[in-house]
Amino acid sequence: MTDVSTLSAIEKTTAGVYVAKETPGKDFPDVGIIIEGVVILQDLDNVALATAIYPAQLRYTFEVIQKVVMELDPTELSRKAQNLKTKLQ
Incomplete structure (x- = not known):
């Protein structure tokens, strides 16, 4: 996730779950959580897990x-x- 457009999108995101399908060096997608433009969790198993551990306010x-x-x-x-x-x- 080092592409310039990807980093720009992350910086503009207030809160969200992302799925990076093509991650260099990995055969599986990268799933994580972004809050206030910062990736706070990554390499989660799936979107359901990412959603389950999302902050309570969301x-x-x-x-x-x-x-x-x-x-x-x-x-x-x-x-x-x-x-x-x-x-x-």
Whole structure:
């Protein structure tokens, strides 16, 4: 993850989970967490693990991924997730 565009994207990210599919010297993707433009965790096994250890203040993140992005049971959304879904549409 040393590409200039990648580093620029990381610096602009407030909080997020990333997946780097092509990591030099590795045969598997790199999954990690970015907070305030800094990679705080990397080399995690999968996105589900990265989401599970995300900070508590971002507890709605997994719900949004699951119910809004993946559209799994979108009828039972929390108020905050429903507000985000409305803004995205």
